[in-house]
Amino acid sequence: TNTDTQLSDTSFLEPYDLLFDNAVEAYYKQDWMSVILNMELALRNKRSVHKVRTECRLNCANQTTFGEQIPGLGIPIPGVGSIEDLGFFQRILKRAACVSSCESEKLGPPTLYKISEEMDLEFKKRTPYNYLQVAYFKINKLDKAVAAANTFYIANPDHVEMRQNLEYYKMMAGVQETDFKDLEAKPHMAEFLEGKRLYSSDEFGPAIDHFELAVNEYFAADQECRVLCEGAYDYDGYNYMEYTADLFQAITDHYLYVLNCKQNCAVELASTAGRDKPFEDFLPSHFNYLQFSYYNTEQYEKAIECAKTYLLFHPEDETMNQNLAYYSVVLGEDKAADISAREVVRQHIKKSLLEKELLYFGYEIFGITFVDPDSWTPADVMPLKLREKQKAERETAARITEEIGNLMKEIETLVEEKHKESSDLAKMVKHSPTNGSLLIDDVKVTMTSKELNGTQRVLMDGVISDDECRELHRLSNAAAQKGDGYRGRPSPHSSSEMFQGVTVLKALKLGQEGVVPLKSAHLFFNVSEKIRKVIESYFQLESPLYFSYTHLVCRAAIEDKQEDREDLSHPVHADNCLLISELNECIKEPPAYTHRDYSAILYLNDDFEGGDFIFTELDAKTVTAVVKPQCGRVVGFGAGKENPHGVRAVTKGQRCAVALWFTLDPRHHEKERVQAEDLLKMLSTPVDSEFQTTVEDSGTGGPEGTTSTTEAERDQVLIPTDGPVESQKDKRVEERTDEPVTEQPVKSTDQQPAKAGDKKSGKSKDDNKTKVKDKAKAGSKTQTKTGTQTKAKQSEKTKAKQADKTKVKQADKKEKPAVKKTVKTAAKKATGNESSGSSGSKQPKVKSSKAQDSQTVSSSTVDTQKDKDEL
Numbered sequence: 100t101n102t103d104t105q106l107s108d109t110s111f112l113e114p115y116d117l118l119f120d121n122a123v124e125a126y127y128k129q130d131w132m133s134v135i136l137n138m139e140l141a142l143r144n145k146r147s148v149h150k151v152r153t154e155c156r157l158n159c160a161n162q163t164t165f166g167e168q169i170p171g172l173g174i175p176i177p178g179v180g181s182i183e184d185l186g187f188f189q190r191i192l193k194r195a196a197c198v199s200s201c202e203s204e205k206l207g208p209p210t211l212y213k214i215s216e217e218m219d220l221e222f223k224k225r226t227p228y229n230y231l232q233v234a235y236f237k238i239n240k241l242d243k244a245v246a247a248a249n250t251f252y253i254a255n256p257d258h259v260e261m262r263q264n265l266e267y268y269k270m271m272a273g274v275q276e277t278d279f280k281d282l283e284a285k286p287h288m289a290e291f292l293e294g295k296r297l298y299s300s301d302e303f304g305p306a307i308d309h310f311e312l313a314v315n316e317y318f319a320a321d322q323e324c325r326v327l328c329e330g331a332y333d334y335d336g337y338n339y340m341e342y343t344a345d346l347f348q349a350i351t352d353h354y355l356y357v358l359n360c361k362q363n364c365a366v367e368l369a370s371t372a373g374r375d376k377p378f379e380d381f382l383p384s385h386f387n388y389l390q391f392s393y394y395n396t397e398q399y400e401k402a403i404e405c406a407k408t409y410l411l412f413h414p415e416d417e418t419m420n421q422n423l424a425y426y427s428v429v430l431g432e433d434k435a436a437d438i439s440a441r442e443v444v445r446q447h448i449k450k451s452l453l454e455k456e457l458l459y460f461g462y463e464i465f466g467i468t469f470v471d472p473d474s475w476t477p478a479d480v481m482p483l484k485l486r487e488k489q490k491a492e493r494e495t496a497a498r499i500t501e502e503i504g505n506l507m508k509e510i511e512t513l514v515e516e517k518h519k520e521s522s523d524l525a526k527m528v529k530h531s532p533t534n535g536s537l538l539i540d541d542v543k544v545t546m547t548s549k550e551l552n553g554t555q556r557v558l559m560d561g562v563i564s565d566d567e568c569r570e571l572h573r574l575s576n577a578a579a580q581k582g583d584g585y586r587g588r589p590s591p592h593s594s595s596e597m598f599q600g601v602t603v604l605k606a607l608k609l610g611q612e613g614v615v616p617l618k619s620a621h622l623f624f625n626v627s628e629k630i631r632k633v634i635e636s637y638f639q640l641e642s643p644l645y646f647s648y649t650h651l652v653c654r655a656a657i658e659d660k661q662e663d664r665e666d667l668s669h670p671v672h673a674d675n676c677l678l679i680s681e682l683n684e685c686i687k688e689p690p691a692y693t694h695r696d697y698s699a700i701l702y703l704n705d706d707f708e709g710g711d712f713i714f715t716e717l718d719a720k721t722v723t724a725v726v727k728p729q730c731g732r733v734v735g736f737g738a739g740k741e742n743p744h745g746v747r748a749v750t751k752g753q754r755c756a757v758a759l760w761f762t763l764d765p766r767h768h769e770k771e772r773v774q775a776e777d778l779l780k781m782l783s784t785p786v787d788s789e790f791q792t793t794v795e796d797s798g799t800g801g802p803e804g805t806t807s808t809t810e811a812e813r814d815q816v817l818i819p820t821d822g823p824v825e826s827q828k829d830k831r832v833e834e835r836t837d838e839p840v841t842e843q844p845v846k847s848t849d850q851q852p853a854k855a856g857d858k859k860s861g862k863s864k865d866d867n868k869t870k871v872k873d874k875a876k877a878g879s880k881t882q883t884k885t886g887t888q889t890k891a892k893q894s895e896k897t898k899a900k901q902a903d904k905t906k907v908k909q910a911d912k913k914e915k916p917a918v919k920k921t922v923k924t925a926a927k928k929a930t931g932n933e934s935s936g937s938s939g940s941k942q943p944k945v946k947s948s949k950a951q952d953s954q955t956v957s958s959s960t961v962d963t964q965k966d967k968d969e970l
């Protein structure tokens with residue numbers, strides 16, 4: 100058509116989502132060259148879009164001066180119709196025009212490069228490399244296949260197939276170690292990691308080069324990250340159609356949204372694919388490493404500069420102050436005084452603090468949540484009122500969590516008691532055709548498999564109270580998103596009904612934001628856990644059940660679409676296999692959620708028409724049992740072919756339920772659940788802990804991690820032994836005997852006898868308590884390595900090696916609430932082969948022509964689709 104030719108005539112970048120889709124299509128046609136062409140171009144165009152955006156915005160920011168500097172504030176305050184208003188907005192308009200014409204000149208109309216969230220996620224998860232790996236392997240470009248495989252694996256360390264592929268590649272002839280590249284490595288992070296590596300092996304000179312580069316790259320990346328924040332406003336959480344903010348409110352909302360995003364760059368930049376958590380105190384730590392590296396290479400000016408720079412972030416840091424004092428003595432106090440901290444960092448901090456102030460103002464006044472990602476922010480930046488409010492909130496959350504904890508304990512003891520009473524009881528319950536038996540609380544088994552005419556089925560009542568039903572029902576209407584849980588489709592199963600859903604994590608987040616009562620979100624969490632226990636115990640499962648997916652979902656009849664309706668609200672299906680009713684078969688293969696083992700639906704209400712739950716035969720027609728939803732009722736069943744089921748049309752009103760799917764396979768334990776648990780923990784961090792920074796507390800307080808080593812501990816930087824010996828008589832340092840063994844190689848061979856000028860020995864990690872380090876300079880520079888004087892910032896350097904007392908700096912970091920991006924991967928360790936696909940083979944997973952076969956490599960694709968779309 101006309102538009103088509105017009106488009107192809109222009110030199111605009113081809114939209115990368117389109118290219119991605121083309122590549123995937125080509126993949127299924129096994130057109131490997133086309134996969135490569137499209138996918139590589141998609142990756143390139145994505146980078147180009149970012150580049151154009153960054154450049155346009157930066158250029159426009161420079162072109163259109165935006166008035167004077169803020170503090171003061173140099174900018175006239177907009178008043179009623181003042182002429183300054185016009186001047187102010189004129190600049191805004193010009194800047195908007197500048198950005199928009201710059202971008203559309205290079206990229207075409209905005210719609211062309213608007214990318215959906217899902218697609219964005221695919222690129223974040225590095226899915227393109229999954230496809231590229233196969234395609235390159237197919238055309239025998241091994242080096243590229245290996246690089247793609249490695250790049251993908253770094254971001255998906257749980258991907259069993261890719262791990263096997265990599266192992267296979269390692270053994271292949273013609274594959275070099277250098278082929279295992281990370282094609283998406285971020286320069287600042289690569290430099291930082293390399294610096295750290297060298298630092299760990301005492302190669303301080305080379306380490307300096309990398310850390311310095313890392314700092315430069317950091318600021319470049321920070322600038323890019325920040326400028327990319329100046330994008331469209333995301334009306335997340337509320338309906339933009341109902342958004343009726345006035346001019347200044349609208350500007351405020353969007354601006355604070357942008358500022359929030361900019362602040363979050365600190366987390367973004369401290370994160371790297373495949374690492375669960377961002378590095379803590381990332382930017383400051385660069386200067387910590389640097390000061391010590393400079394010290395070790397006798398570059399005292401630089402060491403002082405970096406120590407001072409570090410102190411900009413943590414002015415009270417005792418260790419660093421001592422280091423600085425020591426360096427100053429070595430260099431000469433006068434000279435030292437003339438050295439200042441780095442200006443670029445000073446500016447960065449100034450800007451960041453100003454942003455935080457605005458964000459806290461927005462938090463206090465408009466309730467726009469802001470979680471400070473930095474650990475160095477002075478406490479008083481957060482307004483007192485807000486601090487008090489947060490404290491109160493944390494108290495409430497702590498109380499609720501305690502209550503939940505007590506409840507869970509009660510449940511556990513009850514379950515245990517029941518088990519003890521008679522190990523046969525459960526069996527009796529299971530097979531008893533009579534009235535159900537008590538399992539937990541007031542839960543009654545109303546119908547067993549037998550009465551439900553099948554196997555692995557149960558109907559229970561009284562699982563939650565009427566009040567709880569009402570509360571969850573309210574929650575669903577307050578929190579649910581249309582179509583949420585169904586890839587955003589509002590009517591995934593029947594065009595005569597509207598679906599809406601909310602997950603536990605989402606509910607908790609909304610609770611935290613104050614959009615819904617936090618208490619209700621807790622209840623949702625709590626109830627789901629209760630049902631998990633009930634199902635686990637009723638079906639007498641030997642190994643634990645894990646959550647696979649949970650959502651609170653309502654389906655509502657669309658009034659004018661009920662006439663002559665013949666469809667079901669939810670077509671008959673099985674939960675872990677693809678039901679082919681024509682063949683009386685159920686195929687257990689992706690895209691079915693084959694890892695699901697048990698399902699449970701908790702009903703919340705009965706004030707609607709229709710909506711019966713039905714079990715059928717494999718033909719999807721012959722109904723074997725009917726369940727009428729009502730408050731507190733749970734239908735639980737095995738998720739397999741033995742239990743095809745569906746929901747009859749809801750013809751009037753709204754039917755709400757909590758649908759839960761469980762797996763016995765810990766590898767499929769839902770990540771969202773872990774995040775939800777983390778969030779709960781965070782909300783219940785002991786009150787005030789944030790304001791306590793004593794080292795003593797660090798060992799016990801704070802959210803429990805899965806390992807005993809915290810990031811803070813592992814990332815601590817070694818610092819030199821203390822300065823003038825005379826001042827070191829006291830032993831304020833803390834004994835830490837619980838230093839965990841970290842993955843870093845233990846260094847025990849670098850303890851050359853101390854010799855004059857040997858800086859290294861200053862941080863030697865032997866347990867020789869009497870080694871004296873002669874700094875070979877003035878007497879005051881002599882350092883003792885005796886007993887107590889080593890203050891180490893990096894636990895791996897000191898742990899176990901040091902019988903001497905070690906002060907671990909930054910240990911208090913542990914106490915801070917986790918930053919947003921915390922993704923835990925407990926229970927994630929893949930221990931075996933995936934049950935599906937060609938698991939035994941050592942081959943990279945490559946496709947044959949069979950249709951189902953194509954799931955192997957695209958499995959990550961399937962997985963990334965919101966794991967919600969019931970079949």
Ligand SMILES: O=C(O)CCC(=O)C(=O)O
Nearest residue numbers: 669700712746756758969
């Ligand atoms: O809501 C129900 O009763 C059943 C829903 C269901 O089977 C499902 O979502 O898989």
Ligand SMILES: [Fe+2]
Nearest residue numbers: 673674744969
């Ligand atoms: Fe189902």
